[in-house]
Amino acid sequence: MSEPDWVEHALWWQVYPLGFVGAHPADPAPGPEEHRLRRLVDWLDYAQELGASGLALGPVFASQTHGYDTTDHYRIDGRLGDDGDFDHLVAEAHGRGLRILLDGVFNHVGTDFPRYRDALAGGDRSWFRVRGDEFATFEGHGGLIALNHRAGEVVDYVVDVMCHWLDRGADGWRLDAAYAVPDRFWAQVLPRVRERHPQAWFVGEVIHGDYSARVRDSGFDSVTQYELWKAIWSSLNDANLHELDWALKRHNEFLDVFVPLTFIGNHDVTRIASKLDNPAHVEHALVVLLTTGGTPSIYAGDEVAYRGIKEERFGGDDAVRPEFGSPHEGVGEHGQQVFRAHQHLIGLRRRHPWLHTARTAPLQVTNEGYVYASRGGSDAGDTLVVALNVGDEPLPVALTEFGFESGDVVAGSGAPPAERIVETTVPPHGWLVIAPS
Structure with missing residues (x-):
């Protein structure tokens, strides 16, 4: 594994800045004089309160609409502010021990990208993929013009852009639509960036x-774990925890090669509180996220049970990318309860850093009940037993059946007992995390 040492302790709070600060969609759009990017500084203490160790930003570079149609990779989007606002955000985040992850769109550009405008007017077309007289687009989106990743100048350009912002204080990059870019392109780019920034994460x-093959062939440190995301919400909704068990076995195989970026929500999918049929199961999803191997990411708003459904239409992302006011504003008691659950489980994970690379092993699996062990490396004490119940009946758990003498309940729904236990029951639609002995 090539990832920097600091990633073992990383837990991201992901923000989509253009939506978060009300810059898109907005009519009229704000100008740089409003310095809206600085609004994120007001949320850094909140991110710390949550337990995050870094801020994963969506696009912040000059673009035409939603940020993924970049027009200038060297300039902060005017709707967010300017370079000074970015520098201020980085300084304030780093001053609190929070790292910054940037979102880099290097598969395609917007139609106002200067080199595309020149090419369209009859100039050099070597930066773009062309089919006859037509410029290739990303997945049929006419406003997203595909770059030519065979071109040496494009390789040089992406290396320079990535280093430019790492020089300014960013700690790593999320590489958008990396699946659409040839692995050989990343294999040319990333070693050159790492020469200058060996502690950056990609x-x-x-x-x-094949996630593992993509990591090996591209040189990424990690990729997004969509398989596990799907299995989490699907298995909870269908009361088919065999699906989750299957996905976690696959997850173990990935962990032999790399540590995936894990999540139960992001800016591209329906929010977990809307995705799950039973609101009580949001905590179950969070338990899986924070007790299994990976580098976890929490999408801003999910920690207070925000709802939002992604739709396949123009503007279909808007509901999951809302504007935010001030911390805890308008959050009811249920949202506060979900926030406290996040704090508790994030704290549990931070106290057990071995969970970053933990493998899971099933101990008991039925449709509605799942008990698994998360284990660290060589230390026998690096073990947690996790019990999930999505059924209407209590789920009995006997630690001796799993080879443990007893254990302490360290987290759980309801009011778990404080004393050491040998056996217990998980309440209907409840969960427990036990430190065995």
């Missing part, structure tokens, strides 16, 4: 396919 957005 995660590719990959949805389907």
